Amino acid sequence: MPDTNEPSITKYLSDNPEILQLAFGVHKLNPQVLLEWQYDSGKKDLQPDFMPIRMDGYADIMEFKLPSIKSSPTVGSAERTHPSFEVDSAIAQIETYNEWCSQVINTGWLEEKKGIKVLNPRKYLIIGHSKDFDKADRARLVQTRNTTIFTYDEFIEMCRFQLYRFK
Secondary structure, rough: OOOHHHHHHHHHHHHOHHHHHHOOOOOOOOOOOOOOOOOOOOOOOOOOEOOOEOOOOEEEEEEEEOOOOOOOOOEEEOOOOOEEEHHHHHHHHHHHHHHHOHHHHHHHHHHHOOOOOOOOEEEEEEEOHHHOOOOHHHHHHHHHHOOOOOHHHHHHHHHHHHHHHOO
């Protein structure tokens, strides 16, 4: 849909938590948690789309981008492929959240003030469609940037699989 934007996706998933709970097997979703720097970092406070709680009680980082990608997710020559600007920007955003989560002063505050425990969070990016991504490129991104990428097609299929499994 042309009028779909990231805030509307986040709001819809926040209003319908069972979708993410089914797809990823998480408990509490923690949408739009404000991560305030606990020292003068010179950076703006952060707000990931979701910080879902895993079965072990610790939160991960989950960021949703648009289902349509403006260009190929990887660019460059066959010898030197790298993420496109759009994908690289999304991963950089997640890495900034991870930087915040890697600092004990921040995570201690998060646990004390908001009851969310974070320790080595898994990082998830949901973006694009299956036709946009080559499996080898995604595997390379997981290996080099430590971020798991799911497409919207896969996200929907994970929900569908769980729904039919219970019927």
